[in-house]
Amino acid sequence: MALFLQRVIDGIGNGMLYGAVALALVLIYRATGMVNFAQGEMAMFCTFVTWKLADHQFGIGLPIVVGIAGGVAFGFLFGMALERVVIRPFESADHLRQMIVTLGLFLAINALAAWIFTADTQRLASPFPSGALHLGGVSLSYQELGVVGVLLVMALLLRELFGRTRLGLAMRGASMNPESSRLLGVDVSRMLMVGWGLSAAIGALAGALVAPAVFVSPGMMQTLLLYGFAAAVLGGFDSAPGALVGGVVVGVTQALVSGYVSAIGTQLQLATAFALILAVLLVRPQGLFGRVPVERV
Amino acid sequence: MSPVLEVHELTAGYGSLTVLREVGFTVGEGEIVVILGANGAGKTTTLRALSGLIPAAGSVALHGEELQGRRADARARLGLGHAPEGRGTFGDLTVDENLRMGGLRLPRREVPAALDHAYGLFPQLAPLRDRAAGRLSGGEQQMLTVARALMTRPRLLLLDEPSMGLAPQVTAELFAELGRINAESRTAMLLVEQNAAVALTIAHRGHVLESGRIVLTGTGPELAGNASVRRAYLGV
Numbered sequence: 001m002a003l004f005l006q007r008v009i010d011g012i013g014n015g016m017l018y019g020a021v022a023l024a025l026v027l028i029y030r031a032t033g034m035v036n037f038a039q040g041e042m043a044m045f046c047t048f049v050t051w052k053l054a055d056h057q058f059g060i061g062l063p064i065v066v067g068i069a070g071g072v073a074f075g076f077l078f079g080m081a082l083e084r085v086v087i088r089p090f091e092s093a094d095h096l097r098q099m100i101v102t103l104g105l106f107l108a109i110n111a112l113a114a115w116i117f118t119a120d121t122q123r124l125a126s127p128f129p130s131g132a133l134h135l136g137g138v139s140l141s142y143q144e145l146g147v148v149g150v151l152l153v154m155a156l157l158l159r160e161l162f163g164r165t166r167l168g169l170a171m172r173g174a175s176m177n178p179e180s181s182r183l184l185g186v187d188v189s190r191m192l193m194v195g196w197g198l199s200a201a202i203g204a205l206a207g208a209l210v211a212p213a214v215f216v217s218p219g220m221m222q223t224l225l226l227y228g229f230a231a232a233v234l235g236g237f238d239s240a241p242g243a244l245v246g247g248v249v250v251g252v253t254q255a256l257v258s259g260y261v262s263a264i265g266t267q268l269q270l271a272t273a274f275a276l277i278l279a280v281l282l283v284r285p286q287g288l289f290g291r292v293p294v295e296r297v
Numbered sequence: 298m299s300p301v302l303e304v305h306e307l308t309a310g311y312g313s314l315t316v317l318r319e320v321g322f323t324v325g326e327g328e329i330v331v332i333l334g335a336n337g338a339g340k341t342t343t344l345r346a347l348s349g350l351i352p353a354a355g356s357v358a359l360h361g362e363e364l365q366g367r368r369a370d371a372r373a374r375l376g377l378g379h380a381p382e383g384r385g386t387f388g389d390l391t392v393d394e395n396l397r398m399g400g401l402r403l404p405r406r407e408v409p410a411a412l413d414h415a416y417g418l419f420p421q422l423a424p425l426r427d428r429a430a431g432r433l434s435g436g437e438q439q440m441l442t443v444a445r446a447l448m449t450r451p452r453l454l455l456l457d458e459p460s461m462g463l464a465p466q467v468t469a470e471l472f473a474e475l476g477r478i479n480a481e482s483r484t485a486m487l488l489v490e491q492n493a494a495v496a497l498t499i500a501h502r503g504h505v506l507e508s509g510r511i512v513l514t515g516t517g518p519e520l521a522g523n524a525s526v527r528r529a530y531l532g533v
Binding site: 166169170172173176177179180181182183184185186187188291 | 402
């Protein structure tokens with residue numbers, strides 16, 4: 001029983017990270033209808049910035065919490081700049097061209113990171129203490145507890161932003177009905193830019209939280225992005241709470257399947273994410289929390 | 298005193314198709330002006346060109362300030378309210394949130410009073426304030442669109458076919474409300490309608506649009522008494 005609980009807890013810890021990546025994907029999808037394949041690479045680039053700010057040997061050597069804050073702030077500006085320069089010219093293009101643009105961004109950012117920061121693997125310190133809490137045979141690492149806590153706070157702040165502030169309302173309106181929003185004086189382009197900034201900032205946070213476990217390298221977010229896609233599809237690509245719940249379900253499923261099905265082990269873990277995506281698309285294409293639009297006529 | 302809206306030689310269309318040809322008219326302070334016309338005459342195109350939703354040539358001035366060259370959101374911030382055709386509500390937002398979208402530019406402390414005012418104008422919406430707009434009936438959505446446009450405190454309100462798809466009783470109630478709003482707040486309105494019978498009950502002046510050109514102009518009673526208007530739009 002203790003082993004089962006341990007695997008569930010480990011799954012929740014990883015799943016929250018998948019959920020954070022899924023949330024970043026969902027924010028952009030809801031705002032622009034665009035699936036951003038470059039989300040993981042944007043997060044990776046921001047994590048390199050965090051590393052440069054915090055590393056004592058190769059960087060400035062700021063405290064890790066300050067470094068993460070700097071990386072997240074950079075992510076916000078980076079996302080806004082990408083929207084303004086790269087995405088906006090394709091705002092009214094068809095989905096195929098938009099998808100190609102984000103795939104191009106994926107390659108460009110990956111190459112840029114390797115060129116600026118080199119392809120070497122780097123170590124980023126954790127903002128949380130090492131060690132663990134031990135409760136009845138189950139061990140809860142401070143890293144896992146910290147990740148879950150930070151991401152829960154982030155989710156609550158986002159809920160407040162979208163549910164209670166004028167900026168959040170304007171962003172929701174602009175993504176739902178751009179023309180009506182313009183007729184009410186909303187600068188829709190600016191709202192989309194802020195949406196990209198927010199999404200990149202969330203990715204930057206997820207990157208900094210996962211980096212102590214996977215190290216910082218140009219390929220560090222690629223697996224996480226796939227799990228993020230699985231989480232977003234499972235939760236519903238248009239549902240922010242669904243993204244987080246989807247992440248946890250993917251994380252727990254992955255931990256249990258790889259733990260109890262010896263044929264899968266660690267090598268085939270990614271295949272479970274793919275299987276989950278296929279199953280959800282077949283059985284419930286809108287995901288667990290996604291909505292099928294219903295409108296009275 | 299300059300008119301609220303002055304339009305000169307407005308020409309607009311979609312791609313290579315010209316729909317509106319050198320149209321000119323004015324809307325005065327506190328006035329309701331109606332543009333009548335059949336389907337495809339250019340009524341909606343007129344409003345979309347005025348709001349900056351489609352490119353147009355010619356001159357459009359709001360209280361003497363030229364609007365051409367400004368984007369739709371900038372025109373709205375200058376006081377051009379627009380209740381679009383087909384309602385244009387935010388289907389997933391509640392009624393209250395839809396109205397708050399209209400009040401985004403108001404000082405925060407004035408929003409509660411503006412909401413109360415909107416619910417006062419359209420009391421049918423008050424019990425529905427927490428319902429998603431996409432689940433309202435056609436008439437309720439139409440009222441919501443007008444109330445939302447009024448939340449922006451427009452200097453001129455553009456109304457695109459507010460009677461479309463509504464039952465006659467609901468249409469009569471909505472137009473009575475528009476007449477009351479105009480009488481009480483002196484909000485100028487430019488209304489485009491196919492339903493001439495109901496539109497002419499509240500219009501001070503009007504124009505008839507055919508194939509993108511104004512072919513007839515007069516006061517509300519003059520148009521209501523005009524033989525060709527009566528034949529074409531009133532069915533008598």
